[in-house]
Amino acid sequence: MLKKEQNDFLCQTDPGTPMGDMFRCYWMPALLSEELPEPDCPPVRVKLLGERLLAFRDSEGKLGLIDEFCAHRGVSLWFARNEDCGLRCPYHGWKFDVTGQCVDVPSEPKESGYAQKVKLKSYPLIEKGGVLWTYMGPPERQPPEPMFEFCTVPLNQTFSSKRIQECNWLQAMEGGIDSSHVSWLHRGDLANDPLFKGAAGNRYNLGDMSPVFEIVENDGGLLIGARRNAEDDQYYWRITPWVMPCYTGVPPRGDHPIHGHFWVPIDDHSCWAWSYDYHPTRPLTDSEVQAMKDGKGIHVRYVPGTYRPLANKDNDYLMDRAAQKAGRTFSGIEGIGMQDASLQESMGPICDRTKENLVGTDNGIIMARHRLMRAAKALREKGVIPPGVDPAHHQVRQAALLLPRDVHYKEGAKEALVAKKGVRQASV
Amino acid sequence: MQSESARVTTAREAGYRIQYPNSKTRSVKVIALDPASAKLVDEISQEPWNGARFFTALSFSADGEPGATGAGLQAWLQDIAGRTMSLVEEIASSDFVVVVTSAGEDARAVSVIADACALHHKSLVALVAPGEGASDADVSASMAHLRPFARMLVIAHAPDYISAMLTALRA
Ligand code: FES
Numbered sequence: 299m300l301k302k303e304q305n306d307f308l309c310q311t312d313p314g315t316p317m318g319d320m321f322r323c324y325w326m327p328a329l330l331s332e333e334l335p336e337p338d339c340p341p342v343r344v345k346l347l348g349e350r351l352l353a354f355r356d357s358e359g360k361l362g363l364i365d366e367f368c369a370h371r372g373v374s375l376w377f378a379r380n381e382d383c384g385l386r387c388p389y390h391g392w393k394f395d396v397t398g399q400c401v402d403v404p405s406e407p408k409e410s411g412y413a414q415k416v417k418l419k420s421y422p423l424i425e426k427g428g429v430l431w432t433y434m435g436p437p438e439r440q441p442p443e444p445m446f447e448f449c450t451v452p453l454n455q456t457f458s459s460k461r462i463q464e465c466n467w468l469q470a471m472e473g474g475i476d477s478s479h480v481s482w483l484h485r486g487d488l489a490n491d492p493l494f495k496g497a498a499g500n501r502y503n504l505g506d507m508s509p510v511f512e513i514v515e516n517d518g519g520l521l522i523g524a525r526r527n528a529e530d531d532q533y534y535w536r537i538t539p540w541v542m543p544c545y546t547g548v549p550p551r552g553d554h555p556i557h558g559h560f561w562v563p564i565d566d567h568s569c570w571a572w573s574y575d576y577h578p579t580r581p582l583t584d585s586e587v588q589a590m591k592d593g594k595g596i597h598v599r600y601v602p603g604t605y606r607p608l609a610n611k612d613n614d615y616l617m618d619r620a621a622q623k624a625g626r627t628f629s630g631i632e633g634i635g636m637q638d639a640s641l642q643e644s645m646g647p648i649c650d651r652t653k654e655n656l657v658g659t660d661n662g663i664i665m666a667r668h669r670l671m672r673a674a675k676a677l678r679e680k681g682v683i684p685p686g687v688d689p690a691h692h693q694v695r696q697a698a699l700l701l702p703r704d705v706h707y708k709e710g711a712k713e714a715l716v717a718k719k720g721v722r723q724a725s726v
Numbered sequence: 727m728q729s730e731s732a733r734v735t736t737a738r739e740a741g742y743r744i745q746y747p748n749s750k751t752r753s754v755k756v757i758a759l760d761p762a763s764a765k766l767v768d769e770i771s772q773e774p775w776n777g778a779r780f781f782t783a784l785s786f787s788a789d790g791e792p793g794a795t796g797a798g799l800q801a802w803l804q805d806i807a808g809r810t811m812s813l814v815e816e817i818a819s820s821d822f823v824v825v826v827t828s829a830g831e832d833a834r835a836v837s838v839i840a841d842a843c844a845l846h847h848k849s850l851v852a853l854v855a856p857g858e859g860a861s862d863a864d865v866s867a868s869m870a871h872l873r874p875f876a877r878m879l880v881i882a883h884a885p886d887y888i889s890a891m892l893t894a895l896r897a
C-alpha cells in the first residue's frame with residue numbers, strides 16, 4: 299500500500315509535478331510513423347504528460363511537435379492547412395513551422411518582423427524504428443537518442459502498435475512487472491496464441507503455477523527473475539527487465555519475436571500502452587506480422603480508424619462468460635493485451651493504493667515505486683539525472699533460460715541480458 | 727446501453743471505492759540473520775509499525791538434534807529487548823516472515839527458520855542488504871544461500887528499502 303501523498307506523487311505527471319519533471323528527462327514514444335506517413339499529411343493531435351500538442355510532417359519531411367493551439371486567438375491547429383513548410387491556421391492565416399516559430403502573420407507587413415516575435419512551444423520529434431519519439435524536457439538536458447533494441451534493428455525485424463488505455467500510467471506499467479499474474483490471467487493463451495505457443499519453455503510455466511522470485515537492481519531499473527524447477531538440477535528462469543520510468547520487457551518464448559511495452563502518460567487518467575515485437579536476428583515473417591495486425595500476442599484489434607481497442611469498457615471488453623467457464627480464457631476476456639487492459643482500467647482512473655494489500659511476491663512492484671520516488675526526489679532536490687536516461691541502460695534484453703540452481707541469474711545470464719547486434723535472444 | 731459498465735462514465739464514478747477496511751492487521755516477524763543486519767533491523771524497529779515484531783538470530787541455537795524438523799524443531803530468537811523467544815512459537819503466530827542478511831555474512835540460520843515456516847505454512851521473504859563495500863561475489867554467495875528457502879528474494883541497495891517494503895506490506 300501507499301499513502302495518498304505517495305500515490306499522488308507517483309501518478310501525477312503534469313508540468314511542474316515531481317514525476318512530470320522526471321518523465322521530461324526521457325525520450326518517449328509519441329506516435330507511430332504510420333500516423334505521419336508523408337510530407338504535408340494531415341497533422342495529428344497528441345496529448346502527453348498533460349500537454350496538448352500537435353504533430354506534423356512538413357513539405358520537406360521534417361517532423362514537428364508543437365503546442366496545439368494557434369498563438370493568435372487560440373483555435374486548434376488541427377484544422378490547419380499543412381503546406382509550404384508549415385501549418386497555416388485556417389482562421390486568420392497565421393503560419394507556424396516545425397519548431398513552432400510563427401513565420402507569417404498576414405495582417406502585418408512582413409518587414410515589421412512581427413511574426414518573429416511569436417513562437418509556440420515545441421519539442422523535438424525524431425523517427426526511429428517505426429516510432430516517432432519526443433523529448434519534452436529542457437533543451438540543455440536533451441539526452442542522446444533512445445537505443446532500445448526494438449527501435450534499432452532493421453525495420454523488417456520490428457513491429458510496434460499502440461492502444462489507448464483509460465487509466466493512469468502507473469497501474470498499467472505495474473502490470474508489466476507483475477510477473478505473478480501471468481500464470482493466472484494469461485494461462486489460456488500460452489498454448490493457443492500464435493505468438494506464444496509451441497515454445498519448449500511453456501511446459502515449465504504450465505507445470506508450476508507458483509514461481510519463486512528474485513528481484514535485483516540494475517543500472518537503469520530492475521530485473522525481475524521468476525524461476526521454476528527444471529530437470530537436471532536446473533531452474534527455468536524468466537527475466538523481466540524494467541527500464542525507468544516506463545519500459546518493460548516480456549521474457550521470450552522459443553524463437554517467437556520478443557515483446558514488451560512502453561507505458562506513456564497521456565494525462566493522469568489515461569496512458570498509451572505501446573507494444574513492440576521484434577526479432578534480433580531475422581525479419582518477422584508475414585504470418586507473424588499478420589498475427590500482430592490481427593491483435594494477437596500483446597497487440598489488440600481496434601475500433602476502426604482509432605487506436606481504441608475494439609473490446610473496451612463501453613462494451614464490457616466483450617466479456618465471454620462461456621469461455622471463462624470452459625477455461626478457454628481465465629478472465630473471460632480474449633487476448634493478452636485486453637486481458638491486462640480490462641483489469642487495469644477496472645482499477646479506476648487512478649488506482650487507490652491506500653486500499654491494496656500487497657504480499658511478499660509483489661516486491662517487484664514495491665521496489666519499482668521506491669526507485670521512482672527516490673529518483674524523482676533526487677532530480678528535484680539535487681538535479682540528479684534519473685536512471686534510464688543513459689542509452690546504455692536501454693540495451694537490456696529480456697531472457698528465458700535454464701541455469702544451474704546455485705547460480706545468480708544476473709551473473710549466469712549476464713550475456714543473455716544484454717542486447718547485442720546479430721546475436722539471437724536467449725530463449726527456450 | 728444497458729450494461730452497468732457503460733454507466734460508469736465519469737472518472738469519479740470509475741474511481742469510487744467503498745470506505746471500509748478490507749483487511750486486518752497482520753503479524754509480521756522480521757528476523758536479522760547476522761550482526762550487521764541486526765543493527766539495521768534494530769534501527770527499523772524504532773519506527774512505528776502495525777504490530778510488526780523484530781528479532782535477531784544472534785543467539786541462534788538449534789537445540790536437540792541438528793537438522794531436526796517437525797515437532798523436534800527447537801530454536802531460539804532474541805527480540806529487540808534482549809528476551810529469548812521460541813522460534814517455532816513466533817513463527818506459528820505470524821502471518822508471514824521476513825529475514826534480512828548483509829551480503830557475505832553468515833546466513834545459515836535461514837535454514838532452521840525456513841523449516842519452521844514450512845512446518846506452519848508461512849511464506850518467507852528474504853532480503854539481502856549489500857551494505858557498503860560488499861562485492862558482487864558476497865551478494866551472490868548470500869543469494870545462493872537464501873535461494874532454496876525463500877518465495878521472494880530481494881537485493882535491496884537502498885538503505886531505506888526494508889522499511890519501505892514493510893510499510894508497503896502493512897507490517
Ligand atoms: S487477485 Fe490480484 S488483484 Fe485480485
Ligand SMILES: [Fe+2]
Pocket residue numbers: 473479480483484634638
Ligand atoms: Fe499481462
